[in-house]
Amino acid sequence: MDKDMPxxxxxxxxxxxxxxxxxxxxxxxxxxxxxxxxxxxxxxCRGGFCGACATVYRKKDDYKLKVALACQNVVEDGMxxxxxxxxxxxxxxxxxxxxxxxxxxxxxxxxxxxRCVSCNTCTKSCPQEIQVMDYVxxxxxxxxxxxxxxxxxxxxCGLCASRCPAEIPQxxxxxxxxxxxxxxxxxxAKHLADRVQEVAQGKFDAEIEKLMKAEPKTIRELYxxxxxxx
Amino acid sequence: MAESIKxxxxxxxxxxxxxxxxxxxxxxxxxxxxxxxDYKGGSTRAxxxxxSKGSKVPHEFADIFESYSLITPENFxxxxxxxxxxxxxxxxxxxxxxxxxxAQENGARVLLATKLRFGxxxxxxxxxxxxxxxxxxxxxxxxxxxVVGGGGFYNVPELARVLVIDxxxxxxxxxxxxxxxxxxxxxxxxxxxxxxxxxxxxxxxRDYSGxxxxxxxxxxxxNRNVEVIEFSPVIELLTDGRTCTGAVLxxxxxxxxxxxxxxxxxxATGGSGRLHVQNFPTTNHYGATADxxxxxxxxxxxxxxxxxxxxxxxGAAYPEQILGxxxxxxxxxxxxxxxxxxxxxxxxxxxxRDVESAAIIRECLERNLGVVTPSxxxxxxxxxxxxxxxxxxxxxxxxxPAMYRQYMRFQIDITKEPILVYPTxxxxxxxIVINESGETDVENLYAAGEVSGGVHGRNRLMGNSLLDxxxxxxxxxxxxxKKSKFVPPGRLAIEHVKKYHKELQEVGVExxxxxxxxxxxxRRKEQKKSPVPVV
Numbered sequence: 001m002d003k004d005m006p007x008x009x010x011x012x013x014x015x016x017x018x019x020x021x022x023x024x025x026x027x028x029x030x031x032x033x034x035x036x037x038x039x040x041x042x043x044x045c046r047g048g049f050c051g052a053c054a055t056v057y058r059k060k061d062d063y064k065l066k067v068a069l070a071c072q073n074v075v076e077d078g079m080x081x082x083x084x085x086x087x088x089x090x091x092x093x094x095x096x097x098x099x100x101x102x103x104x105x106x107x108x109x110x111x112x113x114x115r116c117v118s119c120n121t122c123t124k125s126c127p128q129e130i131q132v133m134d135y136v137x138x139x140x141x142x143x144x145x146x147x148x149x150x151x152x153x154x155x156x157c158g159l160c161a162s163r164c165p166a167e168i169p170q171x172x173x174x175x176x177x178x179x180x181x182x183x184x185x186x187x188x189a190k191h192l193a194d195r196v197q198e199v200a201q202g203k204f205d206a207e208i209e210k211l212m213k214a215e216p217k218t219i220r221e222l223y224x225x226x227x228x229x230x
Numbered sequence: 231m232a233e234s235i236k237x238x239x240x241x242x243x244x245x246x247x248x249x250x251x252x253x254x255x256x257x258x259x260x261x262x263x264x265x266x267x268d269y270k271g272g273s274t275r276a277x278x279x280x281x282s283k284g285s286k287v288p289h290e291f292a293d294i295f296e297s298y299s300l301i302t303p304e305n306f307x308x309x310x311x312x313x314x315x316x317x318x319x320x321x322x323x324x325x326x327x328x329x330x331x332x333a334q335e336n337g338a339r340v341l342l343a344t345k346l347r348f349g350x351x352x353x354x355x356x357x358x359x360x361x362x363x364x365x366x367x368x369x370x371x372x373x374x375x376x377v378v379g380g381g382g383f384y385n386v387p388e389l390a391r392v393l394v395i396d397x398x399x400x401x402x403x404x405x406x407x408x409x410x411x412x413x414x415x416x417x418x419x420x421x422x423x424x425x426x427x428x429x430x431x432x433x434x435x436r437d438y439s440g441x442x443x444x445x446x447x448x449x450x451x452x453n454r455n456v457e458v459i460e461f462s463p464v465i466e467l468l469t470d471g472r473t474c475t476g477a478v479l480x481x482x483x484x485x486x487x488x489x490x491x492x493x494x495x496x497x498a499t500g501g502s503g504r505l506h507v508q509n510f511p512t513t514n515h516y517g518a519t520a521d522x523x524x525x526x527x528x529x530x531x532x533x534x535x536x537x538x539x540x541x542x543x544x545g546a547a548y549p550e551q552i553l554g555x556x557x558x559x560x561x562x563x564x565x566x567x568x569x570x571x572x573x574x575x576x577x578x579x580x581x582x583r584d585v586e587s588a589a590i591i592r593e594c595l596e597r598n599l600g601v602v603t604p605s606x607x608x609x610x611x612x613x614x615x616x617x618x619x620x621x622x623x624x625x626x627x628x629x630x631p632a633m634y635r636q637y638m639r640f641q642i643d644i645t646k647e648p649i650l651v652y653p654t655x656x657x658x659x660x661x662i663v664i665n666e667s668g669e670t671d672v673e674n675l676y677a678a679g680e681v682s683g684g685v686h687g688r689n690r691l692m693g694n695s696l697l698d699x700x701x702x703x704x705x706x707x708x709x710x711x712k713k714s715k716f717v718p719p720g721r722l723a724i725e726h727v728k729k730y731h732k733e734l735q736e737v738g739v740e741x742x743x744x745x746x747x748x749x750x751x752x753r754r755k756e757q758k759k760s761p762v763p764v765v
Binding site for chain 1: 255349354362363364366367369372374375376378379387398399406408413415416418419423428429430436440442446449450453455461482483515516555556635749757
């Protein structure tokens with residue numbers, strides 16, 4: 001269980017403008033719960049993988065807007081916090097079977113990419129520290145492999161799109177790039193196709209059946225004596 | 231801690247030349263009985279009511295089974311139907327998404343309802359990978375042996391068979407959808423070991439394996455215009471007394487009740503880490519509260535192996551802010567050592583998870599050779615710097631970007647410093663009884679993924695849950711869609727809840743607990759209110 005912290009120093013934070021005193025070592029998410037909020041939105045995996053808890057904040061006396069994942073970042077004194085649990089970015093619909101891995105496959109579905117002014121605000125607003133602008137530029141050049149690689153760690157929180165003056169839904173375009181790479185650019189695994197065929201031919205059925213029917217003693221012995229690939 | 235890290239650094243060179251012996255069957259059995267939390271006395275009780283009455287389950291589960299419905303069945307109005315579909319899928323994780331795609335491919339009108347956002351699920355958090363026996367030196371039969379041995383030979387053989395036999399086809403399906411699996415230049419899949427594997431068959435997508443799969447499946451479901459309702463958990467199934475005919479959704483934002491009539495229903499509600507069995511922290515997502523188990527149990531589904539929980543051996547023990555979060559098994563798969571306060575290895579690192587967890591608990595609590603953090607957490611070291619020394623500089627950043635990033639947020643560079651770990655509640659090994667098509671004891675009700683039991687026996691191997699959700703999600707989706715064509719419109723009723731309430735009253739369970747839980751409550755004690763019926 002997320003344990004209650006022992007007595008310790010407190011900091012002042014402002015949750016959507018409202019002031020609260022919270023223990024200084026809490027994550028932003030735990031601090032909101034400490035303050036008495038029970039999440040419905042704005043909380044998902046609590047482990048930095050799902051993008052539900054995208055947070056924008058500013059420190060007192062600083063003009064600069066900063067971003068964080070509420071579950072992965074610790075509160076600081078004087079934080080003004082707001083979460084963005086949902087962002088209404090455009091998502092294209094497509095049949096992946098009918099696409100070709102070209103720049104046009106992405107740009108025709110996300111034409112706002114042409115409007116990129118290379119301001120780099122997207123990169124600065126990524127809580128995963130992804131080079132967002134670089135992958136958008138890779139898409140413009142038709143370098144899908146690069147776009148797929150650079151965007152791989154994207155958790156689709158939507159903060160990039162929320163700050164983009166060109167209104168590009170970067171994270172949705174990136175997912176399309178990765179799917180194009182995975183399906184059309186990365187070579188298919190031959191050993192996998194071969195094995196699927198062998199399974200369909202029933203090559204392993206008899207052997208598995210034998211194991212299923214084996215006496216408990218026999219299967220234990222087989223397991224204990226099985227050879228293990230170094 | 232700093233002093234102990236120095237010892238870990240000093241012993242590293244020696245450890246890298248050291249070969250740790252594997253445990254014998256007898257040694258494994260002994261360590262499990264003495265140190266695995268499942269065997270802790272007083273941690274379970276026999277269920278007082280329901281189809282598995284008498285079975286022992288952890289108290290935390292017994293509490294939600296021995297609870298009253300959020301619905302008052304005597305005056306509940308089911309006359310207005312809000313959705314009428316062929317197949318209702320409950321749960322928006324990997325199993326639900328796979329089921330939705332396969333049900334639609336089989337010609338069904340599908341509705342997918344999920345408690346939080348579509349994709350808020352343990353699938354999204356799965357880091358390590360997915361198993362499939364697709365290399366020349368491997369076979370589904372060898373995979374089968376690993377699965378049942380890892381499961382303590384308790385697996386339902388028919389379920390273990392389809393898990394391994396469908397596996398290569400599932401990976402091929404992911405490839406065709408455009409999931410970016412880790413590959414060599416020639417396209418062959420990268421494979422590494424996981425705990426309890428005898429072949430290097432763990433495939434991955436860096437350490438975002440589940441996330442990558444979930445994002446692609448969600449994209450595909452959206453592209454195919456499957457209807458999805460978010461923030462609407464199912465709080466009760468509807469039955470005509472014998473067969474499942476639909477479900478009651480509860481919009482947790484507006485508190486509105488929605489009635490779904492469905493010809494077939496698939497439960498894909500996932501696991502239960504947020505019950506915090508024996509107060510363990512958990513790797514699970516916010517919504518993992520066993521809702522599907524509760525409503526299925528009331529409707530008449532038997533449970534299997536609910537007395538066994540998988541504790542992931544390597545949950546974060548430090549820093550406090552990420553306590554209990556997953557440190558993927560891939561870290562050990564890539565060669566990191568487990569060592570105690572003195573820098574000594576004490577077990578072969580790729581035993582099954584139950585054995586590894588028990589061995590960490592023994593090292594800390596019995597041998598007293600663990601490290602204790604300033605906040606009192608016990609832990610042992612996972613010597614991650616070994617990864618780059620063994621596999622070349624840059625391996626960690628390339629293969630474990632999520633892990634690397636998570637620790638860097640707390641100024642810990644895992645390529646230079648070891649990680650402190652302790653077991654954390656990770657997976658529900660047991661669940662609802664199903665067959666190879668995902669059918670449950672209740673006609674027209676199916677289940678797939680972590681909510682079901684039997685596939686993994688009493689201990690699941692790494693990389694077999696991503697496989698499980700896709701194999702059984704697709705199987706249940708296809709079976710439920712085909713069946714729906716022959717199901718006449720059903721009567722919507724909730725008599726089974728009345729009956730269950732009566733049983734509770736007969737054994738003297740007071741009307742103070744209500745379930746499903748829906749969401750955990752992490753507010754301070756004085757802010758918490760007990761849950762009350764919503765209808």
